[in-house]
């Protein structure tokens with residue numbers, strides 16, 4: 614079992630309708646391959662956490678990396694993991710409208726605080742997203758701040 618976390622920038626062609634199609638197909642493909650994870654979007658900024666068996670994960674990521682619907686793909690984390698963080702999410706998608714509750718739902722799905730690499734990547738993404746998108750705010754103070762990151 615392995616995890617890749619990367620960030621990228623959505624191309625102009627990746628509008629809301631195209632993203633809806635992308636996520637729909639990604640879910641079906643990931644389900645068939647036993648892959649799972651989360652895709653976050655804040656304006657053009659994307660962060661994806663993708664987990665699964667190593668060779669299936671690498672094959673999927675090679676296709677994703679070459680996909681012209683996004684650019685500036687930058688891998689932030691790539692390592693073996695003991696178990697999937699979001700095993701029941703073939704690809705959960707949150708955009709800037711739902712970003713405030715994303716962390717709460719992610720923690721609920723993970724069964725507790727997120728492990729530190731995931732928590733750090735998501736937190737950094739949120740901080741940048743909140744800064745770039747002034748109308749986006751956590752639902753209540755501290756809502757997007759998990760405590761006691763779990764190591765994995």
Ligand SMILES: Cc1cc2nc3c(=O)[nH]c(=O)nc-3n(C[C@H](O)[C@H](O)[C@H](O)COP(=O)(O)O)c2cc1C
Pocket residue numbers: 635638639640642643652659661663673676677678680682683704
């Ligand atoms: C931001 C982003 C995230 C994607 N996530 C996935 C994913 O989780 N699973 C997947 O199968 N395809 C995903 N895709 C689509 C792949 O890049 C590619 O279109 C798909 O794997 C089909 O590739 P193929 O035509 O080579 O079979 C994503 C694309 C983008 C731009």
